[in-house]
Amino acid sequence: MKKKNRIKKNEDFQKVFKHGKSMANRQFVIYMLGQPEEKEFRLGLSVSKKIGNAVTRNRIKRLVRQVFLEEKDSLKTGIDYIVIARKPASEMDYHEVKSSLLHLFRKTKVHRARPQRENSIKNT
Template identity: 65%
Template sequence: MRKELRIKKNQDFQAVFQKGRSFANRQFVVYSLEKEGQDAFRIGLSVSKKLGNAVTRNRIKRYIRQSIFELKDQLKQGYDYVIIARKPAAEMDMSEVKKSLSHVLKVGKVLEKDK
């Protein structure tokens, strides 16, 4: 995923938390906020230190980024998304992360069926 498609600044994260809407399942919480004048979507990731050491956290983030990359054609454009990993995500493999993430995005109605 290109770096300009990532949310890095704290004020951007806070805007999504305060103004956006959230949806969740057991493994992930996703906040979404529609941004006017933005043609692509941006992703912010939050993985707590409670989930494990740096290796575990980085693996979770890598799996999430890859899942979003594979789902990017179905994801609604013009939104900012913040994805928060919960404790069960630490024990998941790549296919389980993608399946769980696509489920939570469908619950939030930001994932179109199939293109």
């Protein structure tokens, strides 16, 4: 993930926490704040030490980043996202993490409708 797509500063995190909207499921909490002047989205990650050791925390962050990278074309731009991992996320594999985050994307309506494939249209 590019540097311009990351949220690193505490003041940026606090701004999203105070003024953004949040949605949660059992594994993740996602905070979102619109930034209309931005052309792309930015992502901040928070994984507590309560979740596990450094290896576990970094693994969760890698998986979340990968999901955002794969879904970047279908996510709305101009939004700051902060993802907070909860304890059950430490035992999940990639597909479970992706499924959980896609569930949150649908709940928050940040997932753009994907264009239908031509093959599925031409089934006559």
